[in-house]
Amino acid sequence: MSAEADSRGLAIPPGGGGSSEPAPGAEPGAEPGAEPAPPTATGPGARLRAAREARGLGIQQVVDSLHIEPRLVEALEQDRYDAFDAPVYARGFLKKYGTFLGLPADELLAGYEALHRGPVPPSLVPVASAERKPTDWSPWRRFGLGVVAVVLVGGSYWWWLTRSPVAPPVTEVSSLADETPATGGAGPAAGDGEPVEIAGGPPGASPGGDATATAPVETPREAGPAGIAPAPEASATGAAAAQPAPAVAGGTALQVAFVGECWLEVYDAGGRRLAYDLHRAGESRTLPGPGPWRVFLGAVDSARVSIAGRPVVVPQAARNGATASFTIDPDGTLR
Amino acid sequence: MFKSLRGYFSNDVSIDLGTANTLIYVRGKGIVLNEPSVVAVRDEPSRGGKTIVAVGAEAKSMLGRTPGHITAVRPMKDGVIADFTYTEKMLQYFINKVHGNRFLRPSPRVLVCVPYGSTQVERRAIKESAEGAGARSVFLIDEPMAAAVGAGLPVHEPRGSMVLDIGGGTSEVAVISLNGIVYAASARIGGDRFDDAIVNYVRRNYGILIGESTAERIKMEIGSAYPGQQVREMSVKGRNLSEGVPRSFTLNSNEILEALQEPLQGIVGAVKQALEQTPPELGADVAERGIVLTGGGALLKDIDKLLMEETGLPVIVAEDPLTCVARGGGRILELSEEHPGAFGLQ
Numbered sequence: 001m002s003a004e005a006d007s008r009g010l011a012i013p014p015g016g017g018g019s020s021e022p023a024p025g026a027e028p029g030a031e032p033g034a035e036p037a038p039p040t041a042t043g044p045g046a047r048l049r050a051a052r053e054a055r056g057l058g059i060q061q062v063v064d065s066l067h068i069e070p071r072l073v074e075a076l077e078q079d080r081y082d083a084f085d086a087p088v089y090a091r092g093f094l095k096k097y098g099t100f101l102g103l104p105a106d107e108l109l110a111g112y113e114a115l116h117r118g119p120v121p122p123s124l125v126p127v128a129s130a131e132r133k134p135t136d137w138s139p140w141r142r143f144g145l146g147v148v149a150v151v152l153v154g155g156s157y158w159w160w161l162t163r164s165p166v167a168p169p170v171t172e173v174s175s176l177a178d179e180t181p182a183t184g185g186a187g188p189a190a191g192d193g194e195p196v197e198i199a200g201g202p203p204g205a206s207p208g209g210d211a212t213a214t215a216p217v218e219t220p221r222e223a224g225p226a227g228i229a230p231a232p233e234a235s236a237t238g239a240a241a242a243q244p245a246p247a248v249a250g251g252t253a254l255q256v257a258f259v260g261e262c263w264l265e266v267y268d269a270g271g272r273r274l275a276y277d278l279h280r281a282g283e284s285r286t287l288p289g290p291g292p293w294r295v296f297l298g299a300v301d302s303a304r305v306s307i308a309g310r311p312v313v314v315p316q317a318a319r320n321g322a323t324a325s326f327t328i329d330p331d332g333t334l335r
Numbered sequence: 336m337f338k339s340l341r342g343y344f345s346n347d348v349s350i351d352l353g354t355a356n357t358l359i360y361v362r363g364k365g366i367v368l369n370e371p372s373v374v375a376v377r378d379e380p381s382r383g384g385k386t387i388v389a390v391g392a393e394a395k396s397m398l399g400r401t402p403g404h405i406t407a408v409r410p411m412k413d414g415v416i417a418d419f420t421y422t423e424k425m426l427q428y429f430i431n432k433v434h435g436n437r438f439l440r441p442s443p444r445v446l447v448c449v450p451y452g453s454t455q456v457e458r459r460a461i462k463e464s465a466e467g468a469g470a471r472s473v474f475l476i477d478e479p480m481a482a483a484v485g486a487g488l489p490v491h492e493p494r495g496s497m498v499l500d501i502g503g504g505t506s507e508v509a510v511i512s513l514n515g516i517v518y519a520a521s522a523r524i525g526g527d528r529f530d531d532a533i534v535n536y537v538r539r540n541y542g543i544l545i546g547e548s549t550a551e552r553i554k555m556e557i558g559s560a561y562p563g564q565q566v567r568e569m570s571v572k573g574r575n576l577s578e579g580v581p582r583s584f585t586l587n588s589n590e591i592l593e594a595l596q597e598p599l600q601g602i603v604g605a606v607k608q609a610l611e612q613t614p615p616e617l618g619a620d621v622a623e624r625g626i627v628l629t630g631g632g633a634l635l636k637d638i639d640k641l642l643m644e645e646t647g648l649p650v651i652v653a654e655d656p657l658t659c660v661a662r663g664g665g666r667i668l669e670l671s672e673e674h675p676g677a678f679g680l681q
Binding site: 066067068069086087088089093122125 | 492
């Protein structure tokens with residue numbers, strides 16, 4: 001600003017402008033060199049200029065006396081108060097200039113106020129922060145967040161409650177009485193339509209006999225729509241036989257019945273864990289396919305393994321003391 | 336708890352706890368109190384202590400005119416608390432006076448303007464004093480910042496603004512940018528030092544003793560900081576030290592100018608030092624915008640001219656310089672509510 005402003009300030013010949021410039025009191029915009037458009041309302045600028053010229057002073061002499069920049073002196077004379085950063089400077093310099101020229105400061109300030117063209121008062125609003133504002137943990141905000149959290153937790157619980165009947169992929173053992181009404185028919189896995197019974201006795205025992213003798217019969221608790229196709233005609237003995245009818249598309253399921261306490265771990269072909277639990281006597285599990293299944297039994301003598309109702313004997317080679325670890329194919333072959 | 340309850344019935348106030356005058360700005364009302372910081376105390380041994388007789392203008396009228404059992408004291412000295420108890424009482428009186436007679440004792444949020452050069456101990460004393468006077472919460476702000484805001488300087492801009500606040504006990508000069516003080520200095524020179532200088536001058540040159548109030552009147556009527564075109568005169572009465580009787584004599588403005596030279600040069604020195612210490616970019620801004628004067632000392636005739644000639648910078652006196660600090664404090668209190676942390680209130 002300085003070079004340009006100074007050159008403009010010095011361009012007006014000190015004291016010599018009077019003859020070439022308009023008469024005192026004339027519109028300041030009439031000056032040939034004036035860049036901005038002349039103000040429409042008459043402010044104190046014209047009076048200041050007239051008084052300066054009447055005293056035979058140039059702008060540079062004013063600058064030397066008041067130490068105000070030339071561009072600001074010009075701005076005062078042209079009523080361009082937006083050249084000042086704040087009203088305090090515009091008013092202060094106007095008052096100072098007026099006093100220097102022997103003009104009544106009050107009248108000049110009144111003229112300035114009447115113009116309504118001064119700089120805008122500073123807002124003093126601090127510079128915005130480049131960082132994110134810290135979280136406002138006001139009590140109301142905390143309360144609101146608490147309510148939202150409670151609603152979310154409650155909603156999730158309700159959703160879980162309402163959805164749980166179809167959720168678990170693995171069927172559970174339940175009492176015969178419970179199962180029968182719901183799953184009266186055999187599943188597709190029991191392709192022959194016969195009830196498949198879960199080994200209640202030793203391998204090789206008659207399935208039928210066992211079915212009636214041993215209470216536990218398993219069936220998927222939630223007869224999954226995909227897994228169990230209702231087969232009304234399937235077996236009048238459905239009540240007693242509730243077959244595991246594995247709910248898997250593969251068609252074959254692995255059943256394990258327990259006559260004593262036994263740890264069971266089963267992984268399917270994809271490595272997905274199907275069972276990982278301790279079972280007690282009387283319980284049984286039906287595990288969906290497709291095979292082969294990787295099985296670990298904690299107490300091999302307490303478990304009866306069967307595939308599609310056909311008992312499978314765990315060979316000695318697969319045993320390691322009381323435990324056994326083996327892989328069983330859907331056709332009942334052990335590896 | 337009761338304080339917060341009473342807070343609902345109180346307005347936030349900004350207090351310029353000055354050495355000479357105390358001003359109170361109430362939010363939404365403006366300056367509601369401007370009284371001398373003087374307390375008159377009566378000795379009452381029978382009641383086991385001292386009681387406050389008068390505060391403010393009434394007490395000031397007693398300065399130097401009290402009988403033996405009454406003392407008129409100024410609890411503030413050099414911008415800081417000289418007497419904790421009386422300052423607290425004075426503040427309590429002013430706060431109650433501002434809020435009028437109400438059923439509930441007022442408990443406002445209070446912002447107190449403190450000199451930049453005050454120590455942590457002095458600041459704590461002021462804070463505790465305001466709390467003792469019933470304030471719900473007390474914030475402190477540096478006087479130069481409050482003065483700049485009260486004068487209407489665009490302190491939030493990334494440009495330098497220089498303000499010189501000449502108070503009763505201290506003069507504070509500061510360069511401010513982005514709502515913060517870049518450089519500030521506090522000189523313990525103010526209106527009181529001007530009065531003392533006049534008292535000393537009269538005693539030295541006339542052999543006459545005058546009081547503080549008389550010296551202040553002389554300063555206000557014919558005091559000047561720069562040689563003027565006309566010489567003004569004033570008739571003054573004092574006690575002749577050699578004869579011991581009251582005498583009348585005449586002082587002129589040139590004599591007072593001479594008397595004030597020492598404190599004035601102290602202020603000029605502080606301003607020059609501030610300009611030396613100001614970073615060059617901000618110094619360029621100050622050279623363009625000039626120095627803005629606030630405080631009661633800015634009302635001394637031609638002090639702006641003196642500073643202008645000494646520094647070579649434009650110097651302007653703010654509108655209503657006496658109330659700039661209190662008004663600025665009020666504005667800061669309002670802004671801090673809208674923009675917490677804007678001014679780093681303590």
